[in-house]
Amino acid sequence: MENAVAQAVRVIALGNDGDGVAQTPQGRIFVPGTVPGDEILLAAHDGTHGTLARVVTPGADRVPAPCHLFGACGGCRIQDMALPALLDWKTGRVVEALRHVGFDAIPTPQAHQVGPHGRCRVDLAFRRVGKEIVLGLHRRRGDVVDMSECMLLDPTLFALLPPLRAMLRSLPAVHAGGDIQINLLDSGPDLLITMDGTPDANDRRILAQFGKAHGVPRISLQGRPPETLALTGPVFHHFDDVRVAPPPGAFLQPVRAGEAFIKAAVVAGLPRKGLKAGIIELYAGCGTLSFALAGLAKVHAYEGDRAALACLKQASGGTRVLPALRDLNRQPVMATDLAKAAAVVLDPPHAGAGAQIAQIVAGRPACVIYVSCNPAALQRDLTPLRHAGYRLDSVTVIDQFLWSAEVESVCVLTLPGAGRRNRR
Ligand SMILES: C[S@@+](CC[C@H](N)C(=O)[O-])C[C@H]1O[C@@H](n2cnc3c(N)ncnc32)[C@H](O)[C@@H]1O
Numbered sequence: 001m002e003n004a005v006a007q008a009v010r011v012i013a014l015g016n017d018g019d020g021v022a023q024t025p026q027g028r029i030f031v032p033g034t035v036p037g038d039e040i041l042l043a044a045h046d047g048t049h050g051t052l053a054r055v056v057t058p059g060a061d062r063v064p065a066p067c068h069l070f071g072a073c074g075g076c077r078i079q080d081m082a083l084p085a086l087l088d089w090k091t092g093r094v095v096e097a098l099r100h101v102g103f104d105a106i107p108t109p110q111a112h113q114v115g116p117h118g119r120c121r122v123d124l125a126f127r128r129v130g131k132e133i134v135l136g137l138h139r140r141r142g143d144v145v146d147m148s149e150c151m152l153l154d155p156t157l158f159a160l161l162p163p164l165r166a167m168l169r170s171l172p173a174v175h176a177g178g179d180i181q182i183n184l185l186d187s188g189p190d191l192l193i194t195m196d197g198t199p200d201a202n203d204r205r206i207l208a209q210f211g212k213a214h215g216v217p218r219i220s221l222q223g224r225p226p227e228t229l230a231l232t233g234p235v236f237h238h239f240d241d242v243r244v245a246p247p248p249g250a251f252l253q254p255v256r257a258g259e260a261f262i263k264a265a266v267v268a269g270l271p272r273k274g275l276k277a278g279i280i281e282l283y284a285g286c287g288t289l290s291f292a293l294a295g296l297a298k299v300h301a302y303e304g305d306r307a308a309l310a311c312l313k314q315a316s317g318g319t320r321v322l323p324a325l326r327d328l329n330r331q332p333v334m335a336t337d338l339a340k341a342a343a344v345v346l347d348p349p350h351a352g353a354g355a356q357i358a359q360i361v362a363g364r365p366a367c368v369i370y371v372s373c374n375p376a377a378l379q380r381d382l383t384p385l386r387h388a389g390y391r392l393d394s395v396t397v398i399d400q401f402l403w404s405a406e407v408e409s410v411c412v413l414t415l416p417g418a419g420r421r422n423r424r
Contacts, residue, residue, distance in 0.1 A: 008039045008040060010040075017077070018077040019032045020034030022034065024045070029047070031049075031051070033071065035062050035078070036059055036081075038057070038058055040054070040055050040056060061082045062080055062082075063081065069145060072145050073137050074137050076151070077404050086399065087399050088111075090111075090399050091109050091111045093375050097375035101383050105391075111399070112261040112396070116402060118154060119157070119255055120154050120157070120184035122181075124181075125137070125177065125178075126178060126180065127144050128176055131169070133174075134146045144177075151403070152403070160182075163210065171206055173195050173197035173199040174196070175195075177195075178193060179194040180193050181222075183246065187217050188215040190218050192248040194221075194222040195221070212232045217232055217233035218231050237252075239290070239292070241291075242315050244286055245311055246286045250308060251285050252286065253400070261398045262410060263288070265394075266289055268412075269394060269410065270342070270367070270369070271342055276342070278297055278298040279297050279345060281293060281346070281347075282333065282345070282346040282356060283328065283348050284301035285312075286308050286315075287301070287315060289371075290321045293321075294319050301324070302325075303326070304329075328355070328356045329355055335359045338365050341365050342367065343367040344363075344369070345369045349373075353370075353381050357385070360385065361385060361387075361388045364415055364418055365418070367413070368412075372408065388415070392413055394411070395409060
């Protein structure tokens, strides 16, 4: 970074990762900590990225960041922009991706935003610093920032942090530090720890005491597979009244309200008729959507992670969910099977659905409901479906990663005429 800029420049947009984009005489430059409409002075820039010297005139959507750690902690990227404006920006990103797909008509999206203090899933890092433990999220580029306050975390998880720090401080197997994944289940927080020492019987005793005292039924050590270090009570969660036992570190939606919005959009997108043919669900995880779908039809649920599949299988007895283990990149569900389904629901990982998409295109199921956490993958995966004649019936945008650039969406696609063909 060298070039100082003397005159004020205007921030005209947000980039995909949430940094402001300033229009300068030298071209467009990403400037963290700015929002559209700001008139700013740059401290320096290198032609593509700049640093903010100060905001000269704030944009209409600029607000004071609600958390004192904003700017230091890497957890929130865009806290100085009003939440309705942030939801509009995220909605715009999804619509832009769909425009690039080339749909003739894009329905007006339904947009939902969760409230603060709802995060039930978090990955924290911890470091020994002197006699203390620093526990929190990483800086944007750098070390861990102690989470002394947080606008995101569920209050139960936030309340766990002080005793967790104290316990980690006393744990002999923690030398320099490690990481903790926490899932807040119905049975309480479920901890999966990575540490730089090897826990012995004394460490396990300390962990079990902590678990009993703070309502943490299970603490596991990261590994393949994870090892249970302390089990002081039953581990369970519920999806639509079905009791499941998620494995340590299970993928779950991060916010309950976000999960409910996704589920409602998926269920609302199912066809009204022909559900007897059953639903094919791809990337089912531990069954977040499966049991809701099974309230309406038989569900063939495919998942590639063994532990998640075992959870789904154990819970599926007496329901209409039929789980199957499958790596959908290497062995996608074939077109002939997909063709018979009343609907195909897919919720792929960040990279998208890869090889599975070609089989969906070839199978031409009447209805495809695509749940996305990545607009770029959504655009890539829906493009061949649009070329195959699919129409976009509805779009739902969900902002459940508040104050970040992440956005989820649910797109419902139908193939004109295919319902009649498949029901014959
Ligand atoms: C975004 S999560 C969705 C899970 C679930 N629908 C939910 O809402 O909790 C994606 C899921 O895809 C699974 N997955 C990732 N790659 C896969 C693959 N190649 N084959 C099958 N499943 C895969 C992951 O294990 C994870 O459960």
